[in-house]
Amino acid sequence: MSLDFEKEVADVEAKIAEFKTQNPEPTGVLVKELNRLETERSDMLKKIYASLTPWQTVQVARHPERPLIRDFIQGICSEFIELHGDRLFGDDHGMIGGFAMIDDHRVMIIGQQKGKDLEEKIKCNFGQACPEGYRKALRLMKLAEKFNLPVITFIDTPGAFPGRDAEERGQAEAIARNLLEMSALKTPIIALVTGEGGSGGAIGIGVGDIVLMLSNAVYSVISPEGCASILWRDGTKADEAANALKITSKSILQLKIIDEIIPEPVGGAHRDYAGTMKATKKVLLKHITTLKKITPRKLSSRRFEKFAAMGRFK
Amino acid sequence: MAWFHKSKEAAPKSEAPKKEDIWTQCPACKAHIYKEEWDRNLKVCDRCHFHERLTWEERANLLMDEGTFVEICPKVSWNDPLKFSDSKGPYAEKAIENCAKTGMKESVAVGSGKIKGIKTSMAIMDFRFMGGSLASGTGEKILLGALYAIKHKQPYIIISASGGARMHEGIVSLMQMPKTCAALAQLREANLPYISIMTDPTTGGVSASFAMVGDIHIAEPRSLIGFAGRRVIEETIKQKLPDDFQTAEYLVEHGFVDMIVHRKDMREMLFKILKYAGCR
Numbered sequence: 001m002s003l004d005f006e007k008e009v010a011d012v013e014a015k016i017a018e019f020k021t022q023n024p025e026p027t028g029v030l031v032k033e034l035n036r037l038e039t040e041r042s043d044m045l046k047k048i049y050a051s052l053t054p055w056q057t058v059q060v061a062r063h064p065e066r067p068l069i070r071d072f073i074q075g076i077c078s079e080f081i082e083l084h085g086d087r088l089f090g091d092d093h094g095m096i097g098g099f100a101m102i103d104d105h106r107v108m109i110i111g112q113q114k115g116k117d118l119e120e121k122i123k124c125n126f127g128q129a130c131p132e133g134y135r136k137a138l139r140l141m142k143l144a145e146k147f148n149l150p151v152i153t154f155i156d157t158p159g160a161f162p163g164r165d166a167e168e169r170g171q172a173e174a175i176a177r178n179l180l181e182m183s184a185l186k187t188p189i190i191a192l193v194t195g196e197g198g199s200g201g202a203i204g205i206g207v208g209d210i211v212l213m214l215s216n217a218v219y220s221v222i223s224p225e226g227c228a229s230i231l232w233r234d235g236t237k238a239d240e241a242a243n244a245l246k247i248t249s250k251s252i253l254q255l256k257i258i259d260e261i262i263p264e265p266v267g268g269a270h271r272d273y274a275g276t277m278k279a280t281k282k283v284l285l286k287h288i289t290t291l292k293k294i295t296p297r298k299l300s301s302r303r304f305e306k307f308a309a310m311g312r313f314k
Numbered sequence: 315m316a317w318f319h320k321s322k323e324a325a326p327k328s329e330a331p332k333k334e335d336i337w338t339q340c341p342a343c344k345a346h347i348y349k350e351e352w353d354r355n356l357k358v359c360d361r362c363h364f365h366e367r368l369t370w371e372e373r374a375n376l377l378m379d380e381g382t383f384v385e386i387c388p389k390v391s392w393n394d395p396l397k398f399s400d401s402k403g404p405y406a407e408k409a410i411e412n413c414a415k416t417g418m419k420e421s422v423a424v425g426s427g428k429i430k431g432i433k434t435s436m437a438i439m440d441f442r443f444m445g446g447s448l449a450s451g452t453g454e455k456i457l458l459g460a461l462y463a464i465k466h467k468q469p470y471i472i473i474s475a476s477g478g479a480r481m482h483e484g485i486v487s488l489m490q491m492p493k494t495c496a497a498l499a500q501l502r503e504a505n506l507p508y509i510s511i512m513t514d515p516t517t518g519g520v521s522a523s524f525a526m527v528g529d530i531h532i533a534e535p536r537s538l539i540g541f542a543g544r545r546v547i548e549e550t551i552k553q554k555l556p557d558d559f560q561t562a563e564y565l566v567e568h569g570f571v572d573m574i575v576h577r578k579d580m581r582e583m584l585f586k587i588l589k590y591a592g593c594r
Contacts, residue, residue: 160522162542162550167560168568172521172541176495180527183496184503199479199488200522200541207492221479221488221519231400231481245484246396255395257485307496308457310489311450313393 003059006048009267012041045267052216055239057248058224060216061195065270067277069096069111069154072194075277076284077102077109083143086135089169094125094161095133095205097140099149102281105288108144110137110205111154114195127196128161131174134204138178141185145296150188150288153205158223160201175204182207183307184300188291190284192262193217193249194269209303210287211258213249214276216268219257220247257310340364342536356577365534365577367514369416370423370438373473377581383427383436387458391419392451398482405482409444416442420451421476424459426468430585432593435463439475441515447480448520453490456524460497469507469593470498471584474525478518491523498527507591509584512539512562512571530587531571532580533562539571 002010016037023030052060060066073080082098085091097110112129115121129137137153144151160171182189182205191208197219213219222230224242229235246252249261262283265275291299338349342364352359356376357366368376374383392413398405413419421443426435437459439446456472463470479487501508510528512521514537522541533539540560548555558564565571575583 160541162546164547164551164553164555164559167540167542167547170526170568170570172539173526173570175522175541176491176524176526179492179495179523180499180502183492184499200491200519203488203491204522207496219485219488221484222481227481231402233401237401241400244396244398244400245481247485252485255486257489304496304500307489307493310493311393311395311453311483311486313395313450 001064003056003063005052005056005059006045009041009044009048012037012044016041042266045271049216049267052248053239054218054242054245054248054251055224057216058196058218058238058242060268060270061218063268063270064116066156066195067269067273068116068156069109069113069194071273072154072277072280073100073109075273076281080109083140084136086132086139088135089132092125092130092133092136093123094127094157095129095137097137100152102152102288103285105285105292106149107288108140108147108149108151109154110140110151111194112157112201112205114156125161127157128159129157129201129204130161130163130166131169131171134160134171134174134178137205138174138181141178141182141187141189145185145187148187150190150291151185152284152288153189153191153208155191155193155197155202155206155219156195156217157198157201158196159198160204175200178204179207183303185303186296186300188288188294188299189303190287190291192280192284193219193258198223207303207307209291209299209306210260212260212262212283212287213252213258214262214269214280215249215264217249218247219249219252220245341366358577363535363576365514365536367441367475369442370418370440373438374423374425374427374436376577377584378427378429378434378436379431383425385423385425386435386462387424387455388419390451390455390458392449393483393486395450395486396482396484398484400482408482412443416440418443420455421446421449421480422452422455424455424462426462426466429581429588432585432588433466433468434584434588434593435459435466435468435470437470437472439473439520441475441477444480444482446474446476446520447478447487448476448490448494448523449480449483449487450490452480453487453493456490456494457497460494460501463506464501464504467504467506469509469588469591470501471509471511472524472528473511473513474516474520475513476517476520477515478520488519491519494524495527498524507588507593509587511580513537515539517541517543517560526570529591532573532575532583533565533571534577534580535562535574537562539565 114127
């Protein structure tokens with residue numbers, strides 16, 4: 001699937017596909033022609049992705065083929081033992097987690113899963129977790145604290161689920177509890193926004209010693225559509241709202257809310273899973289190694305200072 | 315002789331008092347009520363028990379021993395980290411208007427005072443200032459209140475009245491949720507009591523942060539308390555919600571609020587709870 005601002009790339013990609021079917025084993029001048037087309041494609045992508053507007057970035061962050069937490073686990077970890085349930089109500093498929101190995105580091109991985117095909121999307125509620133999802137996440141974090149495992153959260157959600165059941169089971173309380181407990185957790189936490197960092201649903205697992213974003217991820221207090229419909233009284237002004245809200249990784253790094261941006265391969269993470277995984281793994285490993293050297297008590301007091309400083313302007 | 319003077323002055327006054335000076339209308343049940351009675355009842359409707367929103371001064375006067383509430387960080391003010399502007403103009407202009415309208419610099423007043431002699435730190439949100447929204451200044455003040463409570467070994471009470479995080483400060487507003495909760499984790503570490511009072515409304519990012527992590531949760535009758543907005547939920551689940559959805563009473567029923575306390579009884583109840591918490 002190509003996005004509307006990638007139309008010219010899609011045309012070249014169609015040409016490449018056609019060329020390949022017509023010439024399954026190109027030789028000589030045909031190889032040259034194929035290379036020319038490939039270069040044209042990559043130059044176009046480079047150009048487009050170098051100057052995405054915030055609203056275009058939202059499209060990329062929500063791309064249906066964007067890698068999800070299960071792709072990251074598969075691409076980065078040599079082992080994953082999934083753990084289920086919040087021990088209170090049920091098991092939320094929109095929030096998954098478990099033990100994992102990254103090289104020789106044992107870690108706890110937690111994050112929202114949006115789902116790939118329609119069936120999985122419905123099962124995962126499109127990555128909109130319910131209170132039992134946040135409570136499962138907290139349970140696993142407490143377990144990580146007990147076992148001295150670093151926690152890595154993968155954030156990708158339009159938001160916490162706005163449903164009747166979710167309200168009745170305490171969506172607000174579940175998120176609030178996580179914020180309080182994460183701020184004091186005595187084990188390293190790395191939070192990575194991989195796609196959509198949707199408001200309270202994102203920060204509910206986002207209180208990290210290190211907070212990272214993939215370069216085309218977005219992080220926002222409200223969706224651009226929601227903001228547009230309230231402040232512009234017109235939901236179609238989402239592009240203007242996206243500009244005003246400063247939701248891109250670059251803006252958020254400038255605001256000192258995140259520590260580092262993980263650059264995505266040319267044309268976005270959805271075009272090159274292997275490249276995305278390699279870049280992500282490298283950055284995660286660097287921070288795991290550093291954070292492991294800090295004592296648990298020091299970690300939680302540093303984490304407090306980090307978040308206390310956010311929005312303090314002199 | 316005062317009555318004599320009065321009648322003399324009253325004589326030339328021919329104009330009848332304005333209707334709105336005598337009557338007010340309950341925002342909930344629309345009943346017409348004598349303004350004097352309305353004020354005497356602390357802006358609570360006698361008919362339907364609706365609690366009208368109060369200003370932070372009214373709250374402080376209601377709960378604290380007379381003249382004891384002193385603000386601890388009155389200079390902390392709103393910020394404009396995004397240089398935000400929407401279809402109605404710059405956020406900065408709106409914020410300045412709100413300051414002029416309310417005499418406040420942010421949506422919360424934070425200070426310390428006494429409740430029947432017990433020294434207490436208190437944060438009082440005020441819905442008049444941009445809908446009581448949570449932004450950087452608000453979060454900073456709530457944090458400073460917690461740190462003050464820790465330093466002076468006082469209990470902390472937060473009275474919420476907020477539509478949620480302030481969009482105009484974007485991601486910085488969102489970060490006030492973990493920031494305030496991190497401060498309350500410090501308070502917990504110091505083993506000090508934290509009472510959260512939820513008033514109308516306590517929704518969005520405020521309900522999903524400091525308001526919902528109290529040792530004790532108290533709500534005023536019929537307050538709107540919830541995470542997502544009613545319309546958003548109805549659109550999501552394609553169902554009509556019950557009338558009492560997200561009311562204080564509904565939250566008690568679902569286990570998220572300890573008790574509902576009428577405004578006139580709040581001060582006494584806080585005193586009792588603080589006593590149980592070992593405060594002197």
